[in-house]
Amino acid sequence: MVQRSSCIRNLVQSLWAASFPSKLPYCRGYTSQAASSLTVASQPSACSGDNEYADVDLDKLGFGLTPVDFMCIMRCSKEENFKEGRLTRFGNIEISPSAGVLNYGQGLYEGTKANRTASGRILLFRPEQNATRMKHGAERMCMPSPSIEQFVDAVKEIVFANKRWIPPPGKGSLYVRPLLLGSGPILGLAPAPEYTFLIYASPVHNYFKEGTAPLNLYIDENFVRASPGGAGGVKTITNYAPVLKAIARAKNRGFSDVLYLDALHRKYLKEVSSCNIFIVKGNLISTPAANGTILEGVTRKSIIETARDHGYQVEERPILVDELVDTDEVFCTGTAVGVAPVASITHQNRRIEFKSEGRLVSQELCSTLVGLQTGRIEDTKGWTVEVH
Ligand SMILES: Cc1ncc(COP(=O)(O)O)c(C=O)c1O
Numbered sequence: 001m002v003q004r005s006s007c008i009r010n011l012v013q014s015l016w017a018a019s020f021p022s023k024l025p026y027c028r029g030y031t032s033q034a035a036s037s038l039t040v041a042s043q044p045s046a047c048s049g050d051n052e053y054a055d056v057d058l059d060k061l062g063f064g065l066t067p068v069d070f071m072c073i074m075r076c077s078k079e080e081n082f083k084e085g086r087l088t089r090f091g092n093i094e095i096s097p098s099a100g101v102l103n104y105g106q107g108l109y110e111g112t113k114a115n116r117t118a119s120g121r122i123l124l125f126r127p128e129q130n131a132t133r134m135k136h137g138a139e140r141m142c143m144p145s146p147s148i149e150q151f152v153d154a155v156k157e158i159v160f161a162n163k164r165w166i167p168p169p170g171k172g173s174l175y176v177r178p179l180l181l182g183s184g185p186i187l188g189l190a191p192a193p194e195y196t197f198l199i200y201a202s203p204v205h206n207y208f209k210e211g212t213a214p215l216n217l218y219i220d221e222n223f224v225r226a227s228p229g230g231a232g233g234v235k236t237i238t239n240y241a242p243v244l245k246a247i248a249r250a251k252n253r254g255f256s257d258v259l260y261l262d263a264l265h266r267k268y269l270k271e272v273s274s275c276n277i278f279i280v281k282g283n284l285i286s287t288p289a290a291n292g293t294i295l296e297g298v299t300r301k302s303i304i305e306t307a308r309d310h311g312y313q314v315e316e317r318p319i320l321v322d323e324l325v326d327t328d329e330v331f332c333t334g335t336a337v338g339v340a341p342v343a344s345i346t347h348q349n350r351r352i353e354f355k356s357e358g359r360l361v362s363q364e365l366c367s368t369l370v371g372l373q374t375g376r377i378e379d380t381k382g383w384t385v386e387v388h
Pocket residue numbers: 111271272273274275276295296297298299300333334335336
């Protein structure tokens with residue numbers, strides 16, 4: 001998105017200067033490097049004394065949108081690649097009523113998080129994996145995409161520009177939401193003539209209203225999420241609105257979310273609305289194989305590797321719904337969700353319960369993953385990217 005990240009920092013400074021001319025108090029506690037972007041990281045209202053945090057009610061922080069200071073936008077036409085990005089104040093965007101994304105759903109999204117470490121560093125977790133996934137998705141959806149480097153640079157810049165919104169360690173994360181949209185006007189069904197790559201962010205904490213309590217999932221055989229030959233393997237926006245009804249029905253019945261089965265046989269586990277699923281039996285951890293009908297989560301991939309490091313056997317394979325009755329533990333994984341234990345799955349009016357208290361495999365793996373993400377555990381895998 002940016003050839004040189006300093007360009008965008010200069011832009012941030014001038015933007016800030018234009019918004020809050022001259023009266024900006026200098027916040028104590030910033031390093032000289034941060035001070036060059038200080039204008040981004042502190043608004044007058046939040047910039048008193050040593051307080052470098054935005055005014056967020058951390059106790060009420062769930063997974064809702066809290067608008068932050070800046071977003072970034074990059075545009076290109078069908079024939080060219082993305083070039084220069086622009087950092088702007090967070091706000092509405094203007095779009096043609098006949099934009100490809102509005103009419104035909106030509107759009108992708110991503111999600112990654114920035115965390116503060118106890119020593120005050122800011123870490124991203126494997127953002128290049130999200131960039132790669134967006135690239136594959138863009139190819140499937142006939143869109144140009146930013147390069148891996150442009151994507152990662154833009155994520156770093158947006159995190160730096162909004163860093164006062166990153167909650168303190170243990171209180172949440174800054175969720176970063178990149179979007180790739182067919183924003184140009186098109187009437188006939190065809191790829192849009194112009195594209196927009198946009199990143200916004202929001203401080204978040206727990207995804208489910210249950211907080212960290214184990215989930216109760218519901219298998220609703222009336223709905224499937226993806227079918228062979230479809231686009232279930234990419235993070236297209238068109239995969240999400242169709243599951244809203246299934247989620248609403250499950251929540252009305254008191255469940256946390258929906259676990260989808262395969263479209264063909266309705267007997268193999270696939271994934272949950274916004275996360276992947278794992279089952280545990282003894283030392284064996286299994287997760288549905290990625291064959292284009294589930295989203296290959298960054299967290300899924302990381303948990304598979306972490307579990308093998310911990311001495312577990314891990315298999316990516318077809319998992320029959322009937323296996324659930326003989327399963328010790330079930331857990332879900334995702335950037336927004338984290339690693340969440342599952343207490344029960346209800347299928348055809350039968351509630352199957354799993355171990356969800358005491359020493360859990362999911363807890364052991366979660367602790368390592370979160371340890372890496374928050375700098376508590378030394379990153380020997382090169383999974384974290386520091387923002388400074
Ligand atoms: C359908 C679906 N499956 C799985 C995931 C988990 O992916 P990740 O771990 O990359 O967040 C997500 C979240 O992005 C999702 O929307």
